[in-house]
Amino acid sequence: MKQRITIDPITRLEGHGKIEIFLDDAGNVSSAYFQVPELRGFESFCVGRQAEEMPNITNRICGVCPEAHHMAAIKAVERAFGLECLPAARRIRELIYMAFFVTDHTTHFYCLGGPDFIVGPDAPPAERNILGVIRKVGLDVGQQVIACRKRNHDLIKRLGGRGIHLCGALPGGWAVPLTADMRQDFRQTARENVDFAQFSLTVFADVVLGNPLYHDMLLSDLYRNETHSMGTVNADFAPDFYDGTIRVVDTVGNQVTMYESQDYLEHLAEHVEPWSYLKFPYLKQFGWKGFVDGQESGIYQATPLARLNVADRMATPLAQAEYEHFFETFEARGTGPHGRNLPVHHRLATHWARLIELLQAAERMVELLDHPDICDPNVRGKVEPRAGVGVGCVEAPRGTLFHHYETDERGQLKKVNMIVGTTNNNAPISLSIMKAATGLIKGGVFNDGILNRVEMAFRLYDPCCSCATHALGKAPLELSLRRSDGSLLDRITRD
Amino acid sequence: MIVIGLGSPFLTDDSVGPRVVRELVRQGCDGVRLVESHAGGMLLLEELAGTRRAVIVDALVDVRREPGEVVVSGVENHSRNASCGHDCTLTQALAMGRAMGLSLPANEHIHLVAITAGDVTTFSEQLTAPVQAALVGACSAVREILAGDFQSGQREMS
Numbered sequence: 220m221k222q223r224i225t226i227d228p229i230t231r232l233e234g235h236g237k238i239e240i241f242l243d244d245a246g247n248v249s250s251a252y253f254q255v256p257e258l259r260g261f262e263s264f265c266v267g268r269q270a271e272e273m274p275n276i277t278n279r280i281c282g283v284c285p286e287a288h289h290m291a292a293i294k295a296v297e298r299a300f301g302l303e304c305l306p307a308a309r310r311i312r313e314l315i316y317m318a319f320f321v322t323d324h325t326t327h328f329y330c331l332g333g334p335d336f337i338v339g340p341d342a343p344p345a346e347r348n349i350l351g352v353i354r355k356v357g358l359d360v361g362q363q364v365i366a367c368r369k370r371n372h373d374l375i376k377r378l379g380g381r382g383i384h385l386c387g388a389l390p391g392g393w394a395v396p397l398t399a400d401m402r403q404d405f406r407q408t409a410r411e412n413v414d415f416a417q418f419s420l421t422v423f424a425d426v427v428l429g430n431p432l433y434h435d436m437l438l439s440d441l442y443r444n445e446t447h448s449m450g451t452v453n454a455d456f457a458p459d460f461y462d463g464t465i466r467v468v469d470t471v472g473n474q475v476t477m478y479e480s481q482d483y484l485e486h487l488a489e490h491v492e493p494w495s496y497l498k499f500p501y502l503k504q505f506g507w508k509g510f511v512d513g514q515e516s517g518i519y520q521a522t523p524l525a526r527l528n529v530a531d532r533m534a535t536p537l538a539q540a541e542y543e544h545f546f547e548t549f550e551a552r553g554t555g556p557h558g559r560n561l562p563v564h565h566r567l568a569t570h571w572a573r574l575i576e577l578l579q580a581a582e583r584m585v586e587l588l589d590h591p592d593i594c595d596p597n598v599r600g601k602v603e604p605r606a607g608v609g610v611g612c613v614e615a616p617r618g619t620l621f622h623h624y625e626t627d628e629r630g631q632l633k634k635v636n637m638i639v640g641t642t643n644n645n646a647p648i649s650l651s652i653m654k655a656a657t658g659l660i661k662g663g664v665f666n667d668g669i670l671n672r673v674e675m676a677f678r679l680y681d682p683c684c685s686c687a688t689h690a691l692g693k694a695p696l697e698l699s700l701r702r703s704d705g706s707l708l709d710r711i712t713r714d
Numbered sequence: 715m716i717v718i719g720l721g722s723p724f725l726t727d728d729s730v731g732p733r734v735v736r737e738l739v740r741q742g743c744d745g746v747r748l749v750e751s752h753a754g755g756m757l758l759l760e761e762l763a764g765t766r767r768a769v770i771v772d773a774l775v776d777v778r779r780e781p782g783e784v785v786v787s788g789v790e791n792h793s794r795n796a797s798c799g800h801d802c803t804l805t806q807a808l809a810m811g812r813a814m815g816l817s818l819p820a821n822e823h824i825h826l827v828a829i830t831a832g833d834v835t836t837f838s839e840q841l842t843a844p845v846q847a848a849l850v851g852a853c854s855a856v857r858e859i860l861a862g863d864f865q866s867g868q869r870e871m872s
Contacts, residue, residue: 264724264837279722279752326756330801349802349810362814368756382760383751 240656246663251653255497265635270296270626274388283683285384286319287615293388295622298609307595308393313461314587318371320580321412323616324573327681329364332570335675336427341668367415370408391600397593406588412581420574441658442566444512444650445470447519450526451614457534458526460614466529470514472555472562480612499646521618521643523572528562535582541575566651569679604630615640617681641682651676716747716765720772726838727831727845731771734852754796759807763816767823769859774828781832782844784851789824827855
């Protein structure tokens, strides 16, 4: 008799998602799926609108990464209109984007990923949250998290026009210049961000690397999947979250390809499964081989871990030192092809990679604010809508984000396509869930702690499938056991 | 005093919170900060900090109710929109903020005005007819709370 375990909605994941785990007659895992519900009609909603509306529409698709959609959208519009962004405006955009990266990565570590380690994977679900973190490590951490969010949201609000759903992007530029007063304030913000990022890496070193149990989890095969890696790099092959060239390396560290974002369709294709509305992108060069990892599979990841795997170095000095320590810990530093690092495939290391990115983003803010031209008042250019095709791309905190627009001669949209960060990682998320579930659920035996360890396998991806489904009351985690005919055997609900 | 309209303005009835806020802006609402938001959790905490009373207006998905039904409840029954899957629930955010010493409204001074939705998964700027018709009642419910006329239990959830 087959059994099905359903985790729905997944706790601490943006939007509504569901994990389905099927057990065989012996109570072992036969298959596992990650599913998200469908939102209908986005393309038809956009077609016919002026392209320049897109930054302010797409930044409301998601309550978590509006800045990423805002930036990808304006870059796609500029490509379609044949515009270059003015230099000071480009730096303002990147400054805002780094402030967003700092808040987003901070929030994930302290509110979503970190509680599994700081409070413990077997702690009651009601304890595994930011309040549990504060109880464990003290009020000061909570104060620092709130202060970090506040100072960076203040920056976004002052430069972006709104704290929630910013609206500063204009084709070819930005709505307002950076003033000298702002620059003075934001330098303090940036310096505090650097301190906070270093503090967070210390917390990770103490709590995770310093704990033998968690250290073993980090290195365990349970959370290890060999896939290719994709991410954006600058001319020095360091991660670039705002702009650059997309690099893909294979499972052993060979460069597979480098491509400009507008060529993404030459390199990526999307596989469809009947049980999921969310597609499964894969590398065309390898083809879709099913839900298998390894060198021959077309599955790739586009995550903080992937961005470190594709890079040859970090873009800033403090982050570089952490990057070297990271690869040394996994005995991967300089041991790959041509002296490059071997890719790290231990997926829980994504949490660590995220904090190294947090540090780079903070350091980059300092660099941008030191640039002599950042206060140049010339941030608005002349815009002439035209017929064209444009792809805008940024590294969202959770993965590479593509916006692809086609406009007519009036600048109205004819076609719209997007691949969001979580979609890139849809196949590896399923792989990771399957591996963790298979290793943890034996003979039909499971409990809250085991199910949470399964959840940890996807939470590390920081997936975001915001879908605005909601109901009064708490969002429960529901676990259902079903017979092969679908009838209910048992159901456990936890808050 | 703050009124927060929660929801995406582009997902049919999910936009009812922002629509109520826009209507209140149009009508005028002296001394009240009117805010639209598509995210809850700690972002809401940051909006609530420094205020003494708050009203959160949101779409409600509840198959037991007819689309367009307006319900008023306390913060304990906050909607999932008021949570952010990326950080925490509104209750957790408030507890965290109070532990940090932030100036936040007491729970009894945070009201939720929820309008039962018919469709929150289709991209559209149009409300469904029953929810469109409920806008007037939802605005009235907010104004009653703002005026301090709201009597506990008047529209409490069953």
